[in-house]
Amino acid sequence: MGRLIELQSIADPARGTLVVLEAGRQVPFDFPRIFLLCDVPEGGLRGDHAHRDQHQLLVATAGGFDVTVEDRAGREQIKLDDPRFGLHVPPLTWVTLRATAPRSTCMVLTSARFDEADYIRDRGEFQALIGR
Numbered sequence: 863m864g865r866l867i868e869l870q871s872i873a874d875p876a877r878g879t880l881v882v883l884e885a886g887r888q889v890p891f892d893f894p895r896i897f898l899l900c901d902v903p904e905g906g907l908r909g910d911h912a913h914r915d916q917h918q919l920l921v922a923t924a925g926g927f928d929v930t931v932e933d934r935a936g937r938e939q940i941k942l943d944d945p946r947f948g949l950h951v952p953p954l955t956w957v958t959l960r961a962t963a964p965r966s967t968c969m970v971l972t973s974a975r976f977d978e979a980d981y982i983r984d985r986g987e988f989q990a991l992i993g994r
Contacts, residue, residue, distance in 0.1 A: 863938055864931035864951045867919070871946045881945055883921075883971065890950060891917045893971035898923075902961040908968070909957045912982040917973040918951040920959070925966025932956040934992045942968070956988050 867890075870882040885892045899908050902925070909929075920929065926943025933955045942949050943962065948971075951957050959968060974980065982988045 863933050863935050864929070864940060864949050864955060864957070866940065867948045867950055869921075869946055869948055879946070883919075883948070889919050889948070889971060891919075891973040893919070893973060895972040895975050897970050897972075899959070899966075899968040899970065902927075902959075902966045902968070904961050904964045904966070906961045906966075908959045908961075910983075912956040912988050913953050914980050914982060915953050915974065916977075916980050917953065918957070919971040920949040920951060920957075921945055921947075921969045921971075923967045923969050925961060925963030927959040927966060927968060928962055930956075930958045930960075934994075954988075954992055956982075956985070 869888045872880045883889055902908060920942060922942045923945050929940045929942050929949055931938055931940065931951060940949055
């Protein structure tokens with residue numbers, strides 16, 4: 863199941879907050895790929911798939927998302943709207959993001975480069991893989 867990770871943040875009232883993302887420290891995997899889901903309209907959906915081997919860390923950098931994660935243990939909804947927290951999504955976890963504010967943005971760090979073969983886009987195939 864996905865889990866929220868509190869990221870290292872250093873607050874400075876005069877200059878704002880610095881949030882640190884380091885592989886092996888705040889992020890529990892190396893991340894050769896980073897991408898942004900930008901300007902997602904309120905109510906807009908992203909994700910709606912799982913990965914066979916890839917880990918992801920989702921960080922809402924603007925607006926927010928209700929994230930639904932599902933794995934062998936069940937289904938859970940997690941609010942992601944604070945850039946000081948990242949949601950770790952391990953392999954074989956179905957993830958769906960729904961934007962809760964206009965122009966929401968999510969930064970995604972992944973443990974591997976893009977590989978279409980790693981994606982599970984069919985919900986029936988996913989459920990068979992996790993034994994549901």
